[in-house]
Each structure stands twice: as structure tokens, then as C-alpha cells.
Amino acid sequence: MAKSMHLLWGSGSAPCWRLMITLEEKKLQGYQQKLLSFEKMEHKSKEVLEINPRGQLPTFKHGENIINESVGACLYLENQFKSQGNKLIPDSPAEQALMYQRMMEGLSFLEKMESFAFYDFFIPEGERLDSALKRNxxxxxxxxxxWESYLENVAADRYLAGGFSLADVVVFPNVAFAFAYGLSPERYPKLAKYYNLLKDRPSIKATWPPKWFQFEQRSESLKEI
Ligand SMILES: N[C@@H](CCC(=O)N[C@@H](CS)C(=O)NCC(=O)O)C(=O)O
Known part of the structure; x- marks a missing residue:
């Protein structure tokens, strides 16, 4: 089954990581994969563009089914392989509502983090404003x-929406990104606790990005936050 899956991914990308965690959780190891380099612009290569006209990673195919959007791909895998591996969408309506809520909020979380951490990369030199950077x-x-408030009661097996779920699949890579980029565990103790509770989970450990920083000088960019 997993052999008919093809993943093109980039290291340090939260969207790629969430899809890879899901593949592990659903016991779909053995899928075909290729690590591409953002620095070498391999995400704009013919190999990617043929499957994903946006030229983004992840780029993912299951048989003839193309699903490149990472959250869509996670939902697709959970639906296609419901009874395989770990169940990632809870049954209880209350937990399910919370799971979808946090999962989608995780996208805003990543966007806010990237808008600040990668400001110089996204905004050309002549267009940068101190006021915009401060706002970000x-x-x-x-x-x-x-997120500190959402994680007020975080504990072992009590994560963003109860047991481990797609909310954690989407949000954990953001949290790991934040600490990799220098976020202070003292100022954000609940996020740090959540990070420590999940960092050794087998699906997360097995897919930990081999390389975080595409741009070394930005590796401390969240230190003062
Ligand atoms: N909506 C996509 C976003 C993926 C995405 O933003 N990928 C980034 C790497 S983290 C990328 O490929 N950026 C290159 C580009 O947009 O040109 C998803 O969640 O799958």
C-alpha cells in the first residue's frame, strides 16, 4: 500500500513534517520519498511542477491521487486508513470540534511565526520597515x-485535543520550529512542556528534520520574543 505513495519533501518545513508524522502514525512506512533542497530551488524543478504547479513541498501522490496540501493529505490518510495505525480524529463531538479548531489555528500560528522569523527573507531590502517588523x-x-493558554493543562496523553490527534500533528512541528529558532522555554513554559512531552514520540523522532536552518544566521531569530 505505502509503496504506491510518493513524497517529495524539504527539511525544516513544518508542512512536510506534519505529513511525514501522519504517515508514521498510520503505519505507512515504506512510502517512496525524496529529499529536495530549497537552497538549490529544487522545489521549482520539473519533477515537482509536474505534480504540484505551485512548486511547493510537500508534493504528495497516492497512486494516481494527488494531494499536495499538507493538511488535506493528513485528513486524506486518516480517512483512507481509519483502522490502520493510530486513530488521529477523536470520536467524541467535543474532542473532534476542539481538534479541528486547533488544527486549523495551527496554520495561523505558523504564518505568524514565519512572518517574523523570515521577515528579511520574504521582504526585499528596500521595502523593509521597522514598524512592520515590530507589528509582526x-x-x-x-x-x-x-497557545500558552490552550496548553494550560497539558500533561502526558492530554495534548491539544485530548489524546494525540491531527491537532498535534499540525501544531507540534510549529512548536519545534519555535524552539529550534531560539524561543525561550522559561518565557513559554507550557509550550516547552508540550514540546518535551512529544519530542520523543516514535512518529516524531523518526521524522525529525535532518536540517532546520536553511539560513544559519536566522537560527536565533526568536530568542528575544
Ligand atoms: N499549503 C501548503 C504550503 C506548503 C509550503 O508553504 N511549503 C513551503 C515550504 S515550508 C514551500 O514549498 N515554499 C516554497 C514556495 O512557496 O515557493 C501545504 O501546507 O502543504
């Missing part, structure tokens, strides 16, 4: 405080 920083602090 303030937005990120507000966002991080929100």
Missing part, C-alpha cells in the same frame, strides 16, 4: 500567549 513581532507574541 507583537502579533507573534500574542499568538504564542494564546
Amino acid at each position: 513581532k507583537d502579533n507573534l507574541v500574542t499568538e504564542l500567549k494564546l
Whole structure:
């Protein structure tokens, strides 16, 4: 089954990582995969563009079914392989609602983090403004405080929506990204606790990005947050 799956991915990409965690959780090891380099612009190669006209990673195919959007791919895999591996969508309506809520909020979380951490990369030199960077920083602090409150009662096997779920699949890579980029565990203790509770989970450990920083000088960019 997994042999008919093809994944093109990039190291340090949260969207790629969430899909790879899902593949592990659903016991779909053995899928075909290729690590591409963002620095070498391999995400814009013919190999990617043929499957994903956006030229983004992940690029994913199951047989003839193309599903490149990472959250869509995670939902697809959970639906196609419901009874295989770990169940990632809870049955209880209350937990399911919370899971979908946090899973989709995880996308805003990543966007806010990237808007600040990669400001210089996204905005050409002549267009950068201190005021815009400050606004992005303030937005990120507000966002991080929100997640601290969501994780108020985090404990072993009590994550974002109860047991481990697609909410964690989407959000954990963001949290790991934040700490990899220098976020202070003292200022964000609940996020740190969540990180420590999940970092050794087999699906997460097995797929940990071999390389975080495409741009070494940005590796401390969240230190002052
Ligand atoms: N919506 C996509 C976004 C994927 C995405 O943003 N990938 C980034 C790497 S993290 C990428 O390939 N960026 C290159 C580009 O957009 O040109 C998903 O969640 O799968």
C-alpha cells in the first residue's frame, strides 16, 4: 500500500513534517520519498511542477491521487486508513470540534511565526520597515500567549485535543520550529512542556528534520520574543 505513495519533501518545513508524522502514525512506512533542497530551488524543478504547479513541498501522490496540501493529505490518510495505525480524529463531538479548531489555528500560528522569523527573507531590502517588523513581532507574541493558554493543562496523553490527534500533528512541528529558532522555554513554559512531552514520540523522532536552518544566521531569530 505505502509503496504506491510518493513524497517529495524539504527539511525544516513544518508542512512536510506534519505529513511525514501522519504517515508514521498510520503505519505507512515504506512510502517512496525524496529529499529536495530549497537552497538549490529544487522545489521549482520539473519533477515537482509536474505534480504540484505551485512548486511547493510537500508534493504528495497516492497512486494516481494527488494531494499536495499538507493538511488535506493528513485528513486524506486518516480517512483512507481509519483502522490502520493510530486513530488521529477523536470520536467524541467535543474532542473532534476542539481538534479541528486547533488544527486549523495551527496554520495561523505558523504564518505568524514565519512572518517574523523570515521577515528579511520574504521582504526585499528596500521595502523593509521597522514598524512592520515590530507589528509582526507583537502579533507573534500574542499568538504564542494564546497557545500558552490552550496548553494550560497539558500533561502526558492530554495534548491539544485530548489524546494525540491531527491537532498535534499540525501544531507540534510549529512548536519545534519555535524552539529550534531560539524561543525561550522559561518565557513559554507550557509550550516547552508540550514540546518535551512529544519530542520523543516514535512518529516524531523518526521524522525529525535532518536540517532546520536553511539560513544559519536566522537560527536565533526568536530568542528575544
Ligand atoms: N499549503 C501548503 C504550503 C506548503 C509550503 O508553504 N511549503 C513551503 C515550504 S515550508 C514551500 O514549498 N515554499 C516554497 C514556495 O512557496 O515557493 C501545504 O501546507 O502543504
